[in-house]
Amino acid sequence: MEVEGFLASLDPTRSTSLGRHSYVELRFVTRARTLFYARLAFLTIGLGVLAIPGWSAAFGIRSLWAFAVYFGMVGYSVASYLVLDRPRANRVVTFVTLCLDLLVMVYLIAASGGLGSPLLATELMFTMLFVILFPKPLAILPPLLTLPIVAQIDQLLWGHKVAVLDLFVLLWYSAINFIIVYVMVYLNEREQAQHEELVVLQDGLKELAVVEERNRLAREIHDGLGASLSSLIIQAEYLEQLGRQNKPEQAETLVREIQELKGVAEESIDELRRNISMMRDDFELLSAIEDYCRTWEARSKLPVHFDHLGRPPELPSEVSLTMFRILQECLTNATRHAEARKVDVRLAWVAPRVKLEIVDDGKGFVADPSLKGHYGLLNMRERAKKVGGGLEIESAEGEGTKVRFEVELGKAARA
DSSP states (O other): OHHHHHHHHTOGGGOSOHHHHHHHHHHHHHHHHHHHHHHHHHHHHHHHHHHSHHHHHHHTOOSHHHHHHHHHHHHHHHHHHHTTTOTTTHHHHHHHHHHHHHHHHHHHHHHTTGGGOGGGGHHHHHHHHHHHHOOSTTTTHHHHTHHHHHHHHHHHHHOOOOOHHHHHHHHHHHHHHHHHHHHHHHHHHHHHHHHHHHHHHHHHHHHHHHHHHHHHHHHHHIIIIIHHHHHHHHHHHHHHHHHHHSOHHHHHHHHHHHHHHHHHHHHHHHHHHHHHHHHTTOOOHHHHHHHHHHHHHHHHOOOEEEEEESOOOOOOHHHHHHHHHHHHHHHHHHHHTSOOSOEEEEEEEETTEEEEEEEEOSOOOOOOTTOTTOHHHHHHHHHHHHTTOEEEEEEOTTSOEEEEEEEEHHHHHHO
């Protein structure tokens, strides 16, 4: 069960951070690809061992089994390389094949002199490979067991007794192994910590760039479009004064048209200010809705009663904008299409949900569930869905319209 848990932990999909997970996976694939090229070098040397009779005799590999093992190593080396791009399999396959390499090396060390073999130093290389690819306590266990296994094989197969020099070799290689493990694990942790610091710094720079771009856009809109609309209002006021000086029958029509033009420009100025406040992250939903209801009532002469329960906490900007756009669309429909005499607006917060309700006493309509042909209502529904909220529309001919938008703060944050 412990080994199964370790193999499961090799799956990188268990990482909770996508950015860190991608970095770790890329680093592993690069190192595993390097391992494949190192294997090619050793397989080339192994081919020479098989081809030269004197070398084959020294390692005790003169039988046909040696060729079977060699081509088996070639096969699993290629298979390990082919699965490098598969995150769920590459780590497990690489670990298993590296253990098979280690078994072959243990046999060669034991056959060529045991603790006195010139190949014994290769064990240090395997320790480094295991630590580099799998810096986990259980993962580095196989190469650390090589030394006692070789000593045991020496005693069982060849009857060699562990001499003082052999004991020193065991201690010496063990000390070097632990030093390698400590150094590689330390460097790996430092590398990982530096990478995470760079990711945090990069994210901070991205956020700073976004804020700077928002502020730049806010300045451009204010200085460009805002100035143009302000000039439009000034011109409209001037035309209004001229109209009052003309004939009474013409002046009334002219003044009415100019006043409507002025009202549209003032509404555009208000919309501009709201957009700027949203971009600067200082948009306050409650006061914005209250101000808009009051302004709409003054301009349209339609009584708009606003009431609120509780004070909503700071909402994501997308949710605040959605609620405000729904209110705008509902008031526009109530004035231009429903011929309503009054509108009731209610904003309520009952943790963890925020609800906006707009009710008018207009002529209503037949509420088709598909809302076919009602593009404004379709847009409201799409906005609500985008932020994870729900939109309900109740209406009937002669009975007015009720629009209810509700969103849960937790879902809104994840949307």
